[in-house]
Amino acid sequence: MKVFLIDVALCMGCYACQIACKDEHCGNDWMPYAKPQPDTGQFWGKINEYVRGNIPQVKMSYVFEPCHHCDDAPCILACLVEGGIYRRHDGLVIIDPKKCTGCKSCIDACPYGRIYFNEELNLAQKCTGCAHLLDREWGFKEPRCVDACAPEALKFGEESELSDLISQAEILHPEYGLSPRVYYLNLPKKFIAGTVYSPVDDEVVIGATCTLTGEGDTFTQTTNDWGDFWFDGLKVGTYSLKIETGGKTKTISNISTEKDVGLGDIALDY
Amino acid sequence: MPVSTRFEEYDICAAQGCEGLNSVFIAEQAIKPVDEAKTSWDISLEIANKLEKLGCTGLVEKYTQGKSVEEWMKYGWDTQELSEKSGMTWEQFKKAGLYTTPWDPDWEQRLQDKPGARGFYEDLKANPLQTPTGLLEYESTFLKEHFPDDRERPPVPHYIVGGDGWTHDESLESERTKKYPLLCESNHPRWRFHAEMDDCSWLREIPTCKVKGVDGYMYEPIWLHPTEAAKRGIVNGDIVSMYNERGVVLGGAYVTERIRPGVAYQSHGARMDPISMGPDEYIDRGGANNLICPARTVSQNAAGMVCSGFLVEVEKTDMQALRAKYPEAFARDYDPGCGLIFENWVEGIMEK
Numbered sequence A: 001m002k003v004f005l006i007d008v009a010l011c012m013g014c015y016a017c018q019i020a021c022k023d024e025h026c027g028n029d030w031m032p033y034a035k036p037q038p039d040t041g042q043f044w045g046k047i048n049e050y051v052r053g054n055i056p057q058v059k060m061s062y063v064f065e066p067c068h069h070c071d072d073a074p075c076i077l078a079c080l081v082e083g084g085i086y087r088r089h090d091g092l093v094i095i096d097p098k099k100c101t102g103c104k105s106c107i108d109a110c111p112y113g114r115i116y117f118n119e120e121l122n123l124a125q126k127c128t129g130c131a132h133l134l135d136r137e138w139g140f141k142e143p144r145c146v147d148a149c150a151p152e153a154l155k156f157g158e159e160s161e162l163s164d165l166i167s168q169a170e171i172l173h174p175e176y177g178l179s180p181r182v183y184y185l186n187l188p189k190k191f192i193a194g195t196v197y198s199p200v201d202d203e204v205v206i207g208a209t210c211t212l213t214g215e216g217d218t219f220t221q222t223t224n225d226w227g228d229f230w231f232d233g234l235k236v237g238t239y240s241l242k243i244e245t246g247g248k249t250k251t252i253s254n255i256s257t258e259k260d261v262g263l264g265d266i267a268l269d270y
Numbered sequence B: 001m002p003v004s005t006r007f008e009e010y011d012i013c014a015a016q017g018c019e020g021l022n023s024v025f026i027a028e029q030a031i032k033p034v035d036e037a038k039t040s041w042d043i044s045l046e047i048a049n050k051l052e053k054l055g056c057t058g059l060v061e062k063y064t065q066g067k068s069v070e071e072w073m074k075y076g077w078d079t080q081e082l083s084e085k086s087g088m089t090w091e092q093f094k095k096a097g098l099y100t101t102p103w104d105p106d107w108e109q110r111l112q113d114k115p116g117a118r119g120f121y122e123d124l125k126a127n128p129l130q131t132p133t134g135l136l137e138y139e140s141t142f143l144k145e146h147f148p149d150d151r152e153r154p155p156v157p158h159y160i161v162g163g164d165g166w167t168h169d170e171s172l173e174s175e176r177t178k179k180y181p182l183l184c185e186s187n188h189p190r191w192r193f194h195a196e197m198d199d200c201s202w203l204r205e206i207p208t209c210k211v212k213g214v215d216g217y218m219y220e221p222i223w224l225h226p227t228e229a230a231k232r233g234i235v236n237g238d239i240v241s242m243y244n245e246r247g248v249v250l251g252g253a254y255v256t257e258r259i260r261p262g263v264a265y266q267s268h269g270a271r272m273d274p275i276s277m278g279p280d281e282y283i284d285r286g287g288a289n290n291l292i293c294p295a296r297t298v299s300q301n302a303a304g305m306v307c308s309g310f311l312v313e314v315e316k317t318d319m320q321a322l323r324a325k326y327p328e329a330f331a332r333d334y335d336p337g338c339g340l341i342f343e344n345w346v347e348g349i350m351e352k
Helices: A016-027 A074-078 A105-109 A143-146 A163-168 B040-055 B059-064 B067-081 B080-087 B090-094 B118-122 B141-146 B227-229 B319-325 B327-331
Strands: A001-008 A045-054 A057-065 A084-085 A093-095 A116-118 A123-124 A154-158 A182-185 A190-196 A209-214 A217-222 A228-234 A238-245 A248-254 A263-265 B010-015 B022-029 B098-100 B182-185 B221-224 B239-244 B247-255 B264-265 B274-277 B280-284 B309-316
Touching: A001 A163, A016 A045, A016 A143, A016 B319, A045 A190, A045 B059, A057 A190, A057 A263, A074 A093, A093 A123, A143 A154, A163 A182, A182 B280, A190 A238, A209 A228, A209 B280, A248 A263, A263 B010, B010 B067, B022 B090, B040 B059, B067 B080, B080 B090, B118 B309, B227 B247, B274 B327, B319 B327
Parallel strands: A001 A182, A045 A263, A190 A263, B182 B264, B221 B247, B247 B280
Antiparallel strands: A001 A154, A045 A057, A084 A093, A116 A123, A190 A228, A209 A217, A209 A238, A238 A248, B010 B022, B022 B098, B182 B309, B221 B264, B239 B247, B239 B309, B274 B280
């Protein structure tokens, strides 16, 4: 059974996966798995961009999202035609372009929003996991997006062979309960970051001890040579930050991590 | 007349700088020239022929020096003494198609060579740099000698505000910020090479490549911090005008924490799609912001372009007013996938 394994930390947002997907599927007919993807408007493999934090503490996260090829795929159940959407023996979920009537039931059923509608062909279309490439006798046997990924943030392979990494991985929207076959490492969590400075010295404060408490955890960092601290991988919740150096203390309470937090420049009074 | 690609011509090529594997090879013609395409050699030759008819005698002879393309290829082979080095005659090489130079016999010694500036670091007298003093120069001896009075490119580089009486007045500390309070930062584009690939529909779908305006036009993004956008009543996706006294370029607002307050970022290289090119107004819809950058060089003695930072103001564009004033510009055909349309700008295109 095949899986996608995506390490978000390795992705630098080059979009090669999204472009390679279009290169493979736009204008190319890969029956029996897929009719051509329209030139624009569909993203079978899509990069989602997240701008995190606020100036000057900002991070970008890019999360690639193909079809999740769910074990409990709601699109299969929603399809009104017998066998119109089916699962291959390797786990990939395929919309049969020959059987699709264009009723859009599957599009409404997919909570991930990964199915597109082709007006011209009156077809529901989505990522096939490049099943046509996997079936080949020769050449590379992986989806084009995975082949195109220079930092190897995208991996594709046998579930059994990737089980070690899968055990550390997450899925998108586990609350949907659909057992997707796309796993993620290092999905963005929340961060709290800032720069500590002394208004008296007009300098950043190096080596200040920052203690962050909240959601049952306590983390400690010291500010670096630029006076910066950066707590990443936090839960959504409320945190309290204590900054200490040379007998001076500053506490910031009730920091909400609904969104990532850039606290900006924090004056430590001497 | 388009110039042909390397695939359409027969040529000799060299791959250099590959350490042990430098090579000389014949690049076969893979396909016939497409349509009217000609090699740069043939184009120049035809121009020379036409100029001769206008009285520039001897031009063709001067250009070709009596040699054909293949004779010039052989000339390159001969002047590099490649027959001696390779043991192949020109005819044999043409048939073989490839000659790879032998490895440096001292390649093992080369591995011991000191990298980069290591020698200078260890013994700066024995391994001087190529500066007049042989040292790293905080103050340029060369500039001090030749341009001692150039206050805009002084021997010791430092930050200059500029202003009245200077070549440039484009700093955020300038009086001009009263009218143009934002610094336009313009870098090489992330999704194309200068203007190349500005017409690729798959790239234009990427969120920071183009911003789709309400009118369906794909505008070049102008990044603004939320505080700057709010001051101007601009929201993400608005069609906005970035302007100074030199003109106006349009763009699509990308309101983001990824840019500092006080700055408007727009990549350069978006292809020009003029609404008005004077004499009263200069307005470009494509977002070719080189149109509104300072025209003067870096300093009187440094012939660099000043296109990466200059003062502007940004405001929401009154598209209704623009459409009413310049109906012709807005009547042109448009393709969001490639932007400009060739037929809008070139007359006398031959029917296929």
